[in-house]
Amino acid sequence: MSLAELLQYLVTGVTVGSVYGLVALGFTIIYNATGIINFAQGEFVVLGGLIFYSLYVAAHLPLVAALVLAVAAVALIGVLMERLTIRPLINSPVVTLIIITVGVSVLLRGAAKLIWGPEALPVPPFSGEHSLFVGSVAVHLQYLWVLGLTVLAVVGLRLFFDHTIVGKAMQACAINSEAAQLAGISVSRMVQGSFALSAALSALAGIVICPITLASYDGGALLALKGFCGTIIGGLGNGLGAVMGGVIIGILEKLGIGFAPQGYAGYQDAFAFVVLLLMLFIRPSGLFGRQRTEGI
Template sequence: MLTVFLQFLFSGLTVGAVYALVGMGFNIIYNATSIINLAQGEFVVIGGLMMWFFTSSVKLPFVLSVLLTILTAGLIAFLMERLTIRPIQKTDLLLMIMITISVSIVLRGLLMFKFGKDPYGYPPFTEGEPISIFGAIIQQQALWVIGVTAVSIVLLYIFFNKTLIGKAMKACAVDPVAARLVGINVSQMVMLSFILSGVVGAIGGIAITPISLMEYDKGPMLAVKGFCAAILGGLGRGRGAIVGGFTIGVLESMTAGYLHSGLKDAVALIILLLVLFYKPAGIFGSSAIARLRKF
């Protein structure tokens, strides 16, 4: 009993970590721009597939591959912001949604062109026996996923709270006009937010691919799940997305385990609808603040 439960719990936490990272990616951009970047999932795919490319195809050393993958994802996010987000000055909500979706189609097209439709994987970061806790088996890579996520969270926290640029980005989120008045370059911060969230997504992809494999069209579902995580925790709230991501991951894995594997994907969506309908500000958000949001 316990063994099975723990097994589901651990696999849920592993997937949940990636959802949390995607959710945080959503929040970073949303806070800086009030845009929901629906191409967010593609960056996870880029992370996984580029990592495969550098390690398994070009056969570069591990650390170098990671760095190059992150660089690639950052560069793509940068180009996306420069070419498609910046030219649109007026924040027309519908247009923004459609632009990010069409960029995600372009990215999928590129990935399919480069990698085809097959799933890719590479060896775990460390070789070794899985760990057993009360009979539940945990692969070492799962620990890597959770560890990498934890480190990313800490780094993001430090970045936003301790560094000048991070604080400036936060200021833009609170009041872009005031931020501009005190001399913060808002458009640079917007660009930075895209790069940052692209990188965060890619890190998730690098870590999860040895477990779940990666293929070119996984992006949309990841984006939906990550968005559920962000909404569950309260859109725009960094810590909310973390709790949201893990919650959804665990619930999904429990549903797949105890109920029916096909309903796995429905769980996140049903949670999403319930939260939106009954507590749109998220479980941690205050509805007063949510109402003040532009969108």
């Protein structure tokens, strides 16, 4: 394998991986606030892409306006989901809440199919259908958008959590919700905020990647599963770890395709999950997680 080929796998892997990473971060935010694994995360990704399609392609809105509006719309859907389905049950067993997210995902997917139809929809790349060539390594301009926006989102989130009152309050809730409540933080408002934030991040992931992957009503499931793998590999509950986990999955997956012997290419999707299993068996707290002690 030539160096150029190897670099090509890495470039693609990091790009696709950062999308997994954004989704993984979305999982983590909701998990930290509520302990729920949100199975509607993939639908947030899909809705991001589809609403963006309607605004940008069908309604000819300018790029930035369409992007912001689509992210905001999906964040609202996240808020509504929390308000209507999670909050009334917040004292129920976690498993019930997880299954209710499955119900919501079925509902959202059905609605998306009704509105946008069963076929994929094309979204033009933000800077045209061009690639930069570094040697013989091709870097699609959209890749730069994906990477740039991912970095922006992660850094922005970091600043938000570390330097704003709301961000700190959300972190406090994630660490110990009862203590946070005693300190005068409205936990339920923070849970709502976490759904908004998580939905917004997933929508962003869906928007930046859809010029490469096309937007379709059922395209989110696989992305969400890979993102979920990233969450676990990074250590469930660790935000930055989740992003790294997503990127690692992306890179391993593309390298896996590159190194697979002839005739074994069909196993590429198993790759992420084999890594997941190894991780669970060898180091269940994830690469960047800490072992937890359990209480009665």
